[in-house]
Amino acid sequence: MIIATPPAAADNTALRRIDVELGDRGYPVLIGPGARHELARFVARTGARRVAVVSARPPAWVPETGVPTLRVAAKDGEPGKSLAWVEELCGRFAEFGLTRDDAVVSVGGGTTTDAVGLAAALYHRGVPVIHLPTSLLAQVDASVGGKTAVNLSHGKNLVGAYWQPTAVLCDTDYLETLPPRERVNGYGEIARCHFIGAGDLRGLPLADQIAAGVALKASVVAADERDSGPRHVLNYGHTLGHALERATAFRLRHGEAVAVGTVFAGRLAGALGRIGDTRVAEHTEVVAHYGLPTRLPADAAVPDLITLMRRDKKATTGLAFVLDGPRGAEVVRDVAEHTVAAVLDAMPREAS
Numbered sequence: 001m002i003i004a005t006p007p008a009a010a011d012n013t014a015l016r017r018i019d020v021e022l023g024d025r026g027y028p029v030l031i032g033p034g035a036r037h038e039l040a041r042f043v044a045r046t047g048a049r050r051v052a053v054v055s056a057r058p059p060a061w062v063p064e065t066g067v068p069t070l071r072v073a074a075k076d077g078e079p080g081k082s083l084a085w086v087e088e089l090c091g092r093f094a095e096f097g098l099t100r101d102d103a104v105v106s107v108g109g110g111t112t113t114d115a116v117g118l119a120a121a122l123y124h125r126g127v128p129v130i131h132l133p134t135s136l137l138a139q140v141d142a143s144v145g146g147k148t149a150v151n152l153s154h155g156k157n158l159v160g161a162y163w164q165p166t167a168v169l170c171d172t173d174y175l176e177t178l179p180p181r182e183r184v185n186g187y188g189e190i191a192r193c194h195f196i197g198a199g200d201l202r203g204l205p206l207a208d209q210i211a212a213g214v215a216l217k218a219s220v221v222a223a224d225e226r227d228s229g230p231r232h233v234l235n236y237g238h239t240l241g242h243a244l245e246r247a248t249a250f251r252l253r254h255g256e257a258v259a260v261g262t263v264f265a266g267r268l269a270g271a272l273g274r275i276g277d278t279r280v281a282e283h284t285e286v287v288a289h290y291g292l293p294t295r296l297p298a299d300a301a302v303p304d305l306i307t308l309m310r311r312d313k314k315a316t317t318g319l320a321f322v323l324d325g326p327r328g329a330e331v332v333r334d335v336a337e338h339t340v341a342a343v344l345d346a347m348p349r350e351a352s
């Protein structure tokens with residue numbers, strides 16, 4: 001349980017601002033200490049007369065909205081990402097009298113921003129939503145881009161909508177209270193940015209690393225809001241990463257699994273002659289720099305991983321990966337299974 005006391009309102013001149021350029025659906029992402037205190041200003045901009053705040057954080061961490069506010073405790077975590085929870089939220093909004101001219105606010109990790117974002121997309125066929133992501137993973141990735149979703153028993157994120165927020169406030173004060181493993185987990189999405197156009201972010205202040213990751217994502221989303229191609233590049237390291245999450249029954253967290261997937265992507269690109277040995281080694285160096293795992297789990301069987309990777313949404317005609325190469329990162333389709341198996345077999349393993 002998080003019991004740390006929030007710092008007082010910070011000097012907001014330190015905030016970084018990235019704009020997601022999507023015309024009339026465009027929005028700013030503010031990043032830095034105290035960003036949450038900008039909430040009332042953005043609520044006022046929506047014109048909302050009342051607001052529903054769904055928060056996974058204790059009340060002391062939820063900023064003032066400036067208008068009458070319904071406060072709902074979030075169900076953070078994958079089991080909370082259900083249609084039943086979205087229905088319950090919409091019912092709470094209706095009981096409160098929220099109208100289509102009002103607004104919804106999410107405060108929490110990626111599972112909260114995903115489910116609350118979907119509730120906002122559906123309630124009255126869409127009300128403005130402002131996200132206050134509280135985990136590093138959600139600040140760098142999940143809260144930006146407009147994809148919202150919940151899970152079915154058949155799989156993750158199977159029911160969702162594109163619903164861009166009105167603003168995203170990434171308050172780095174929230175990150176101070178994260179357990180160390182959760183904080184390192186978030187670096188998985190920052191590490192993969194190194195290989196998809198953000199350049200070397202090692203050594204930068206955390207807010208600048210987040211801002212660089214968000215800027216990269218904003219440019220990709222602006223080019224491909226509805227995930228028709230270019231957005232796949234954001235999935236660097238995710239093909240094996242998703243397989244590892246499932247193969248370990250989610251013992252490996254998302255960012256950790258993406259980190260191992262990033263090392264693998266470098267090795268596979270090397271095996272296919274797309275990059276040289278130095279660049280292959282850079283994958284392990286960058287991932288290790290952020291304190292993330294670089295080795296396959298001891299118990300992850302190669303045939304199982306290949307079966308799971310065949311279910312990846314990019315794998316329409318055969319195994320497909322986002323791989324580095326002479327033109328930068330791009331989707332590479334129909335990669336031979338024996339090559340994938342050989343690269344996995346050669347990966348170092350965690351001790352059992």
Ligand code: GLY
Pocket residue numbers: 141142143144145146147148
């Ligand atoms: N909400 C995450 C994304 O749109 O990618």
